[in-house]
Amino acid sequence: MYCLKCGHEINEDEKFCSFCGTPVDGNSSNLKAVPKVKTNYVIKIDKKFLYIIPVVLVLIVAYFITKSFYGPYTPEILQEKFSKALATHDVATILSLIDNNELSNKNSVEAFVNNMDDNTISQYVSAINSNVQELKYNNNTSYTNASNNFLYLIKKRTFFGDVWKVHINPVTIKTQPIPMDNISFNIGKLKSNNGAITNLFPSSYKVDLAISNDFTKADIKTDIEIEDILYNSQKAYTYIYSIDLKNLYNGKKLVLENPDNVSDLSIKLNGKQVGLNRNANTEIYPVPESLDLEVNATVLGVHISEKGKIDTSMDNNWVSEFIKRGVAKHALNILYNASVSWTKANNDGNPSELTDANPNGQYYTDAASHIESAPVKTQFIKVIVDPKSVRIDSDALYINDTEYYNDKNGQNIANWTYKLQQIPNKQEWWILEDSSSFEKLNDNTGEFTKSAV
Known part of the structure; x- marks a missing residue:
């Protein structure tokens, strides 16, 4: 028989339930009682939640893995990585360590690493070292180092925390125009556009130039040192270095002077009108060994015209002579x-x-x-x-x-x-x-x- 109160089994000779103490009456209905059924409760979990948990775990793991590769998180680590990338000419690493949008392209970095010499690397390492020392002194506060203003280190806030990058001021290399000439040049794979190549790293460069006009063409090769760019160029957000072709070209030149006391001066070479510099002599180069020169001018009210062939190997005041x-x-x-x-x-x-x-x-x-x-x-x-x-x-x-x-x-x-x-x-x-x-x-x-x- 069973206790009607708690449902536990009771022996026939017991007068009280040994579990709950309820009196047992032999004539009571509890003699026929059925034991209580013990209920088991089940907690149901939404299936969507079961899918989200592993995704979150994967994202957390990915975050920490990515963060371990992101960085660098200190100026010292940036210094170490960038110096090593310079020494090994590592294009990918240099790209990952700079912050410049202008310089963040493979062609610019390749031109940089393919042309830089030991002197260039020394300039960069020295600039980075100076920046790191200044940052230590200023408790890692970003700043622009005036003594090495082509390069400085900056701190950037990202999803993965504060990271350090190298900021480099871009360089433009251009050529000075020459009357009647088309000038083009290239640095590695980079080719000039309208006489200039923009978005270059400050560096030493090997430059191949071509000067052409209606008369002939000349090729010139030159080297630009990093000191030329850093200390002899205009600084206005970017460094602008101008190649002076007058000092590079060693071939024949034709100097067209502006004689005194004449007006309406007009000059043609091989039938082509020459744009003259009215305030100074006009230099034209390259030129072949001979040219057909035509000079027109007004002298004391009279129109003068003279034509002839000239020998460009001779230094002469051809305009005055004509x-x-x-x-x-x-x-x-x-x-x-x-x-x-x-x-x-x-x-x-x-x-x-x-x-x-x-x-x-x-x-x-x-x-x-x-x-x-x-x-x-x-x-x-x-x-x-x-x-x-x-x-x-x-x-x-x-x-x-x-x-x-x-x-x-x-x-x-x-x-x-x-x-x-x-x-x-x-x-x-x-x-x-x-x-x-x-x-x-x-x-x-x-x-x-x-x-x-």
Whole structure:
């Protein structure tokens, strides 16, 4: 039988339940009692939760694994890793340790590691060491080191904690333009764009340059030292180093000068118009051994044009020479006409027949006075001018000539220096003055001689 209160089994001779103490009555209904059923409670867990737990565990493990590879978490570790990466030319590690967006590309890093020398590595190691020492002194407070401002260490907050990176100021290398030239250069795989390569590491570099124009092409190789970039370039957020090709190019150059007292100067080389520097000489290089030069200008109101072939191996003031030649050829016609008119006026005894001279000038006055004194009749033969003797002032020009005449005494040779001026309100010259010269001229070319018809 069983206790009706607690359900435990009771022996027939027991008067009380040995478990709960309830009195047992032989006639009681507990003689027929059924024992209580003991209930087992089961806790049900959502299946989604069962999937989340392993995912969270994996994420936690991944976080700590990733964090172990992320870093570096101290300036000293950064110093060690970066110095080792420099020594081993480790492109991937250098990329992982810098913070610059501009420099965070494989081509820039490859150009850096392929060109850097022991001096470059020494500059970087020294800069990093100085930064680490300063950071220790400042309790790891980020700063910009003014003494090594191409590089400094910075602390960045990330999901994995504070990490340290190397900040490097980028460099731009460019070339100075040359009139009429196309300039291109490359550093390894990096090629210039509009005469410049940007986003470079401060470093020593080997540079291959090509200079070309309408006339020829030249290749130049040069080395840029890191000191050139750090101490001889402009610093405005980036270092800008300009390659001076004047000091690198050793081939032929053509210097086009701006002569005084001429206007409307225009120059063509091999038929190509040249853009001139109006405030200084214009240098053109590279150039071949010879070129066709055309010079146009205005001299005292008269348009002068001269063409010819020049030898670029000779150092010469070609523009001035061509202008003098053009002036001499134009002056030759004036002096020829004046000599012919003087001969006729002299033979006719009529000063009014004199031409190409200022009637109020010394030349005209002296010639007229000579004619009136009944001189010996003469025959004009030829006149020769010297282009090298041409001198151009602001209001006059000077030129030497040699004149040949025949008279009853034989050949008469006269050497003169003439002063010519612009005729008022005309685009022409006339003779103002003359004076004796002691140089007898010769003309082997025939360009500067005009003979009587």
